[in-house]
Amino acid sequence: xxxxxxxxxxxxxxxxxxxxxxxxxxxxxxxxxxxxxxxxxxxxxxxxxxxxxxxxxxxxxxxxxxxxxxxxxxxxxxxxxxxxxxxxxxxxxxxxxxxxxxxxxxxxxxxxxxxxxxxxxxxxxxxxxxxxxxxxxxxxxxxxxxxxxxxxxxxxxxxxxxxxxxxxxxxxxxxxxxxxxxxxxxxxxxxxxxxxxxxxxxxxxxxxxxxxxxxxxxxxxxxxxxxxxxxxxxxxxxxxxxxxxxxxxxxxxxxxxxxxxxxxxxxxxxxxxxxxxxxxxxxxxxxxxxxxxxxxxxxxxxxxxxxxxxxxxxxxxxxxxxxxxxxxxxxxxxxxxxxxxxxxxxxxxxxxxxxxxxxxxxxxxxxxxxxxxxxxxxxxxxxxxxxxxxxxxxxxxxxxxxxxxxxxxxx
Numbered sequence: 001x002x003x004x005x006x007x008x009x010x011x012x013x014x015x016x017x018x019x020x021x022x023x024x025x026x027x028x029x030x031x032x033x034x035x036x037x038x039x040x041x042x043x044x045x046x047x048x049x050x051x052x053x054x055x056x057x058x059x060x061x062x063x064x065x066x067x068x069x070x071x072x073x074x075x076x077x078x079x080x081x082x083x084x085x086x087x088x089x090x091x092x093x094x095x096x097x098x099x100x101x102x103x104x105x106x107x108x109x110x111x112x113x114x115x116x117x118x119x120x121x122x123x124x125x126x127x128x129x130x131x132x133x134x135x136x137x138x139x140x141x142x143x144x145x146x147x148x149x150x151x152x153x154x155x156x157x158x159x160x161x162x163x164x165x166x167x168x169x170x171x172x173x174x175x176x177x178x179x180x181x182x183x184x185x186x187x188x189x190x191x192x193x194x195x196x197x198x199x200x201x202x203x204x205x206x207x208x209x210x211x212x213x214x215x216x217x218x219x220x221x222x223x224x225x226x227x228x229x230x231x232x233x234x235x236x237x238x239x240x241x242x243x244x245x246x247x248x249x250x251x252x253x254x255x256x257x258x259x260x261x262x263x264x265x266x267x268x269x270x271x272x273x274x275x276x277x278x279x280x281x282x283x284x285x286x287x288x289x290x291x292x293x294x295x296x297x298x299x300x301x302x303x304x305x306x307x308x309x310x311x312x313x314x315x316x317x318x319x320x321x322x323x324x325x326x327x328x329x330x331x332x333x334x335x336x337x338x339x340x341x342x343x344x345x346x347x348x349x350x351x352x353x354x355x356x357x358x359x360x361x362x363x364x365x366x367x368x369x370x371x372x373x374x375x376x377x378x379x380x381x382x383x384x385x386x387x388x389x390x391x392x393x394x395x396x397x398x399x400x401x402x403x404x405x406x407x408x409x410x411x
Contacts, residue, residue, distance in 0.1 A: 001156050004393050005132075008149040009094060012141035017089040018082035018179045025185060026056035026082070026175035034081050038173055041152065046159045047171075055185035056175040061192065062158060064168045072167025072407045076193030077154070077400060078371070079147030079200060080177035080360060084382040087139040094140065096390075097131040105387075108136025113384055122203060122379065130390040142378030142388040147199030148173060150376060150393055154400040166404045170196070174360055178382075180321055182360040188369045195335045197403070198361040201375040203351075204392040207339050209329040209372035210354040211362045212263065212284040213291040214321040217298050219245060219281075222313045225274040238277035241309065242270060245279060248301045253294070261286045261354060265294055286324055286354055322358050325365035325372070332370045339374055342402035346395050374399065 014034045019027040026032055035058050042050045042060050049061040066072060083089040097105050102124055105115040113136040117123040123131075134140045151171060158164055170193040174182045177200070201208055223238030246267060251257070255264040263285025270279050281298065285291035295318060302316040329335065340350040355362075361371035377392030 001153075001160055004149050004153040004397050005390050007152055008132075008142075008145055008388075008393060011145040011149055012092045012094065015090040016082050017085050018176045020085060020179040025181065027179060027181070028082075031082055031175045032056055035173060035175070038081075038148070038152070042155065042171070045156055047155065057186060058171075058173040059191055060155075060171040062155065062166070062169040062171070064166065065162070066165060066167060066408065069410060070165070071409045073194040074168045074170055074192055075404060075407055076170035076172065076191060076196030076369070076371075077151045078172045078174065078196055078198045078360060078364075079151055079376070080144045080174045080182055081148060082175055082178050083139060083141045083145070084143065084178040086382040087384055088137065089139055089141060092138045092141055093135040095133050095135055097133070100126055100129055100131050102127045105131060105133065107133050107385065111136050111384075115385060115387060120379070125203075126389045126391075131387050132390060133387045134384060136384050139382065139384060140378070140386040140388065142376065142386055143381040144177070144200045144376060146378050146388055146393055146396070147376040150199050150396040150400065153397045154404075157397070157401060158404070164401075165408055167407060169404065172196075177360050183363045183367065186360075186364065186367070188364065188367045191369070193369060195332060196361070196364065196369055196371040197335075197339065198359050198364075198371055198373045199376045199396060199400070200359050200361070201355075201373045202377075202381070203379060204375055204377055204389070204395055205343060205348050205351040206375040207336065207343070207350045207352045207372065208355040208359075208374075209336055209352075210286060210326040211322075211324055211358045211373075212286055212356065213288055213323050214358055215283040215291070215295055216319050216321055217281040217283060217295075218317040219279045219298075219302060220315040220317070221245070221272070221277040221279070222311075222315075223273075223275050223277065235274065236309065236313070237274050238313075239272045239274065241305065241313065242272060242277040242279050245301060245305055245314070246270075248304070249297070259356075263287070263290055263294060265298065284356075288324065322362045323366060325362040325370075328365035329370050329372055335370060335372060338403060338406050339372065339399070342399045342406055345402045345406075346398040348395060348399070
């Protein structure tokens with residue numbers, strides 16, 4: 001068997017950055033090329049039922065080998081292949097820091113990129129382990145190539161160990177998760193799982209079945225441009241209106257001042273001229289009522305500015321993106337309990353915590369497939385300080401194998 005680390009290194013060598021400005025699905029052709037690699041590997045492993053559809057989804061099924069008197073639900077495992085457009089994802093050059101000593105890790109001396117346990121105290125958990133980073137010019141790609149490698153390693157284990165008992169196993173790899181389109185065209189019925197897990201979490205032990213409710217807001221602002229030498233009482237500078245709008249929102253609801261279950265209103269983009277400007281926000285909260293209050297606040301601020309400056313100079317586009325999967329997962333709480341038990345068998349203490357973000361699993365849960373999220377092992381996603389301990393990836397494979405075994409029921 002090829003190690004999960006070797007798989008991971010091969011996978012991150014293929015660029016799969018998604019593109020939020022693309023209107024195609026998948027958003028980049030490189031994702032399709034990578035999907036083809038996965039299809040070929042699955043077939044070479046001996047998986048009979050493998051497909052790659054027109055929307056870039058790989059789906060595979062491994063038949064049950066249970067005896068009479070043994071049953072198991074159809075269990076799914078899902079990871080996304082794209083990497084975030086927030087940082088370069090091409091020509092990734094991994095670095096290995098073996099037997100980590102608990103001190104600083106200099107990723108790139110020239111760029112002054114350093115992993116310090118003072119700023120990142122979680123590093124202390126990995127003393128004695130092998131830390132993998134990029135060379136500081138790109139992200140690493142553990143989000144979510146680590147998850148892909150872990151699932152592929154579990155598949156290889158199943159198919160090379162015919163005595164290992166398992167029910168029917170469903171595998172899926174999705175594109176464009178990082179730009180919010182990961183399951184736009186995902187066919188839950190065709191996938192065929194009764195329950196599933198995304199391997200898209202962070203540090204070892206993470207177990208997540210609560211996530212943000214999410215919305216996006218764009219405010220388009222119409223100004224009036226007049227020659228500045230003759231602008232008195234005539235010019236309306238849309239850039240200034242944009243900054244005034246932003247000042248109406250509560251400072252304490254900015255993401256850099258929130259944690260745990262606290263939500264936020266986060267300005268992510270602002271552009272404009274005197275004539276026209278645009279502000280973009282993301283709105284997040286675990287509590288549905290507070291989520292709706294935040295959306296209402298943005299609507300009220302828009303209405304206030306339109307009353308103040310007249311002529312409807314502010315136009316709001318508000319769109320819900322996904323919802324908290326808790327309400328869909330909790331009725332099937334055994335999938336949480338099984339994951340906690342699978343981690344315990346691997347010597348891991350589960351850390352059940354809310355996601356301060358979202359996953360494909362959130363949307364899938366509302367599409368009829370209860371789908372919590374478990375760790376893939378990485379840290380500092382979407383940036384050049386991303387890293388993953390090799391041992392965390394190995395443990396994730398073990399957790400998948402344990403989960404499959406725990407679902408077998410003897411009549």
